Amino acid sequence: MYDEWSEAVDTRNQAADRLAEAARTGKPCPPVRDLIGTARDAYAVQEINVRRAVEEGRRPVGRKIGVTNALVQKQLGVGEPDHGTLFADMAFLDGLPVPVGRFLQPRAEAEIALVLGHDLVGGPFTVVDVIRAVDFALPAIEIADSRVADWDISLVDTIADNASGGAFVLGGTPVPLAGLDLRRAAMTMTRGEREVSAGTGAACLEHPLNAAVWLATALGSGERPLRAGEVVLTGALGPLVPVKPGDAFEARIDGLGSVRAVFSA
DSSP states (O other): OHHHHHHHHHHHHHHHHHHHHHHHHTOOBOOSTTTOOSHHHHHHHHHHHHHHHHHTTOOEEEEEEEOOSHHHHHHHTOSSOEEEEEEGGGEEOTTSEEOGGGOSSOEEEEEEEEEESSOBOSOOOOHHHHHHHEEEEEEEEEEEOOSBGGGOOOHHHHHHTGGGEEEEEEOSOOBOSTTOOTTTOEEEEEETTEEEEEEEGGGTTTSHHHHHHHHHHHHTTSSSOBOTTOEEEEEESSOOEEOOTTOEEEEEETTTEEEEEEEOO
16 A cells, blocks of 8 residues: 555656656656546646745745636546646736747637635635625736647646646736626637637636636635635636747737737747
8 A cells, every 4th residue: 555655656756847847948748647647646746846836936826727618628538627826927917028938838818817805715615605705807818838748638737737827917907796797708819910719708617707616616625725815717718829929919808808918029
């Protein structure tokens, strides 16, 4: 029994090291699914690198939810989303240059961000609990990134790789939830003058608040539940778009306004 536990710890550390080395060198690595087989193992790998990041002085500021689209879930053969950690150094300002060189294989996606005014500890939670905990919403562009070469990922690969998190840009005008219909909210994202992605809130687990309820319940009884002041990126509202140096994206979401992610040349 001890040998099996020791082997599991060893392979988790190997997977974490593989992903960390890819991030450090800027050279994508092979998938880690040869080392880990379950989502539980993958979250343990993610946590290894999150703890390393905190020890290095990086500050967690929230969570991102991934795999909220039904087509992506079918592609990966899963029935629920995943989550990763957001750090302060992943946040960039609306319209100001984002250094494209810090990413390996960046892709942009438009999302609805929720900022919490109250903790969500315990659970399970209802949508009413989440609505009462949310202070305001913002439009967001997430820059997804994968340390795994060619985005050759399964569910365990992306979970272990911090849910393929890279960076994010938030709009600057907070909007309270009262009166918003986030399920029907239409999103369009342009690169320059050309539309490159479109969708609605329903593309995110049928409603962005559904994704937030799932996350709050998944984390509520753990070591790091959602806390007041944290940002929650609820999931993509439309297709992901590859990023190239010099690209300028603008996402517009009904009721929330717009946000721009401008990448350095």
